[in-house]
Amino acid sequence: MNELNTIQPARRTGRLGAYLRFMGMAFAVNVKAVLEYRLNFLLQFFGMMLNNAAFAAFWAVLIARTGAVGGYGFNDVMFVWGFVSSAFGLAHIVFGNIRGLSRIVLEGSLDVYLLQPKDVWLNLLASRTIVSAWGDLAYGFIILALLPGHGPLHWLLFVALMVPAALIFVAVFAGAESLCFFMGNSSGISSAVSEFLLTFSLYPEGVHGAWFRWVLYTILPSGFVAFVPLRIFKALDWPLVPLLWGIAIGYLALSYCLFRVGLKRYESGNRMDARV
């Protein structure tokens, strides 16, 4: 029974391989949990794609009548919708708790994660997947397949841009949720930030005023999850891809720091609950 006493020295904390194994296992367990309810999965998967397709139809009608909107033609709008949808979906598939963080903190359910020898932020965010996000993820790839003139390089670039965009979603959503450490119930502000970021990302950059674009490249970085990826994608501008990754890592670092500072104020709780 004591054989394992020798295998958990402090030096193991933070090993990348171990974290990747943990993330892979968490993902597999989450997927299995989702597939426990097959009908629910299928309904949410196709429901979300149908929901996205309805907006595509709206834009098709609008652009057919008015021509380009804010400098975006139909294909641009479809790309942005598909891209943002996939990045948003990926963020919620891998880090499903990004919009449940404040609830977990306020209910004192962070205890379980604090008791485990993994980074609490990563452990918490990765311990859930959102079912409907699978439909979002698939939607982007379907749009890409339907839009004309895209070869394997475009597909590769699409993925290379989608991952940092997803990380920016993670950073902003988790950061807004982390405000609960400082202001108690922050669900209002965090849901507003989420909605604004998503909404502003789905409309052409040109419709926003010049001053407002400052906001869209800072607090609500729609610029980095939609507008910049579109420009890079259209020009196949590979050298800019690492820059987008760097920006994503910067946002993640800020979000992580906010969480760590807030964690010192955590007060736990004694609510009865289960891990779902």
Place this chain on the structure above:
Amino acid sequence: MSVIQIQQLTKHFRTRFTPEGRGKALRAFFRPQYRLVEAVKGISLEVDEGEVVAFLGPNGAGKSTTIKMLTGILQPTSGGSRVLGLDPSRQRQQLAWQIGSVFGQRSQLWYHLPPADSFRLLGAIYEVDKPVLARRTAELVERFGLGDFFDVAVRKLSLGQRIRCEIAASLLHAPRVLFLDEPTIGLDVVARREIRGLLQELNRNDKVTVFITSHDMGDIEKICKRAIIIHHGEVVVDESMKDLKHRALARKYVGVRYQSPVTFAIPGLPPIKHTDRSASFEVDTRQHTLQEVVNKLSALGELEDITIEDEPLENIIADIFASRNEQSARGVAVGLAGKALAAQTLAGGQS
């Protein structure tokens, strides 16, 4: 060797409150008022390796807060602690490799999945190598009797089965110290007995140090060798279970049953309850010897049965809580009401 060392540990919470009365809620919205709650007030103690320690106290005494500080969940306001030589407030992650914990009201198992899947994920979290994990899981499944439901979704398990899985899961990485906060809460008699047996075995065979809070005196009496009682955030008793029970040796409970109805009229010895043929008495042996009591009871009629018992542990601890309440209330008579209240709080809920 001490595995847990606590020095003047305190925890204060600042809580906002809204005064009663018209317009005060609105005023408090603009000028919030705060109250300082001293959940733990300078606790100091040490626990040696291999000890099984009961950490007792009524609701709100500070038990769970203390455990949360010892596991690194909460940051202390002042003072410090060391668990296995590590400071939980600064080395939480390193400490987590070597401690296990079960919070009766919180689950570390995935609700929609079988325990087997949670064990696999916990194996990845604690970086247990695959062959070791397989061997370790098989051992725990056998020892805790999980075989029949190890592949059944947790949501379909009984509470007793789930708690067995929770404790087994907390041992997957072979912790040296196990923190249990109300592990038997809500369990039936059979399940409680099983859990107690498993914990005793774990301590005996693996020398795991166990730090347990429980309102179930059965847990405490059966498992623990030492009791630490806290009240209003302070340690009020820290002694062996034997000494704790010794406190009450002067008090005995005598039960009698007669073959025919009798009148229970013994001067200075009123029954605490009775029917026409049976009664029970609380005897202070410093005032009445047992021989004297038995003689008097025998003289009342033909005895069918007589039992003499020590005071239940539950009463001893309830008395300690009640006496502390009396001190806190500075002379306000709490008496029996306080004792009843303490006994009530002892029976349910948690801090």
